[in-house]
Amino acid sequence: MSTEGGTKAVVAALSANLGIGVTKFAAWALTGASSMLAEAIHSVADSGNQVLLLVGGKAAKREATPEHPFGFSRYRYYYAFLVAVVLFTVGGLFALYEGWHKWHDPEPIESWQWVPIAVLVIAIVLEGLSFRTAIRESNKIRGNVGWGRFIRRSRSPELPVILLEDFGALIGLVFALFGVSMTLVTHDGRWDAVGSAAIGLLLVTIAIVLGSETREMLLGESATDEDLARIRAALAEGGYPDVIHLRTSHLGPEDILLAVKVAAEPEASLAEIGERTDRAEALVRAAVPAVRLIFIEPDVRHAEEPTGQSTSGMP
Numbered sequence: 001m002s003t004e005g006g007t008k009a010v011v012a013a014l015s016a017n018l019g020i021g022v023t024k025f026a027a028w029a030l031t032g033a034s035s036m037l038a039e040a041i042h043s044v045a046d047s048g049n050q051v052l053l054l055v056g057g058k059a060a061k062r063e064a065t066p067e068h069p070f071g072f073s074r075y076r077y078y079y080a081f082l083v084a085v086v087l088f089t090v091g092g093l094f095a096l097y098e099g100w101h102k103w104h105d106p107e108p109i110e111s112w113q114w115v116p117i118a119v120l121v122i123a124i125v126l127e128g129l130s131f132r133t134a135i136r137e138s139n140k141i142r143g144n145v146g147w148g149r150f151i152r153r154s155r156s157p158e159l160p161v162i163l164l165e166d167f168g169a170l171i172g173l174v175f176a177l178f179g180v181s182m183t184l185v186t187h188d189g190r191w192d193a194v195g196s197a198a199i200g201l202l203l204v205t206i207a208i209v210l211g212s213e214t215r216e217m218l219l220g221e222s223a224t225d226e227d228l229a230r231i232r233a234a235l236a237e238g239g240y241p242d243v244i245h246l247r248t249s250h251l252g253p254e255d256i257l258l259a260v261k262v263a264a265e266p267e268a269s270l271a272e273i274g275e276r277t278d279r280a281e282a283l284v285r286a287a288v289p290a291v292r293l294i295f296i297e298p299d300v301r302h303a304e305e306p307t308g309q310s311t312s313g314m315p
Contacts, residue, residue, distance in 0.1 A: 076157055240280055
């Protein structure tokens with residue numbers, strides 16, 4: 001996945017959330033609407049999350065050190081996991097608390113009644129533009145894969161995070177608009193509480209999904225099935241069609257570790273194996289540029305070892 005595309009989507013989302021957040025706080029100050037406060041805090045959480053993604057992207061570019069010989073690429077996963085934590089606590093739990101509080105102490109919107117409606121409509125338009133940017137950047141690499149599978153199989157955190165955040169923001173704005181509108185129509189502040197609670201449940205759900213996905217990234221997911229197929233084809237072209245076992249791990253979105261044991265002929269000389277191995281490494285890197293660390297172990301296949309390997313890369 002292109003880092004540039006993910007960064008572009010993050011910056012677009014951050015720009016939209018900063019402007020929207022200020023107007024939401026102003027609308028809450030004028031009206032006291034619970035849904036507006038929940039949405040304002042939601043914008044604060046989203047803005048903080050986008051800053052975290054940008055910080056993670058910068059930290060991941062640090063050079064490897066003796067203490068961290070594989071580099072710092074997983075910083076992008078770590079900061080993406082923090083996004084899920086912030087979204088759950090700052091966004092979701094606060095909105096649920098505000099909904100509970102306003103349900104027990106409802107207040108109708110008495111003044112500046114047009115302000116929250118206008119702010120929410122404008123916010124929907126701005127969030128829609130941000131969401132469109134995330135969709136465009138994702139479509140460049142998504143291919144024919146469905147959105148659910150794209151989010152699950154992505155090895156880069158930025159676009160899935162922004163997609164889910166922007167989607168959640170749009171739905172949350174609709175909930176807020178519903179709660180405020182019903183409060184204005186019925187003069188019953190409990191509708192405002194319902195809108196706030198719905199926003200909270202939505203954010204908690206999205207946070208759980210994000211936490212689950214980034215957890216898998218932190219644990220070190222294997223290369224995708226498509227990349228594994230390219231790696232095997234490159235090894236075969238380089239003179240190693242017989243793979244005894246192959247394992248991969250994403251150290252970062254564009255940083256794959258490859259460890260593979262391949263079968264070589266018993267009569268092959270060390271010079272021949274060395275030349276073949278160098279060629280195979282070059283072909284693998286050309287086929288999958290994200291494979292940066294390669295460990296190829298030529299060996300003699302024993303009779304008891306299976307000849308077929310699953311695409312998961314496990315023996």
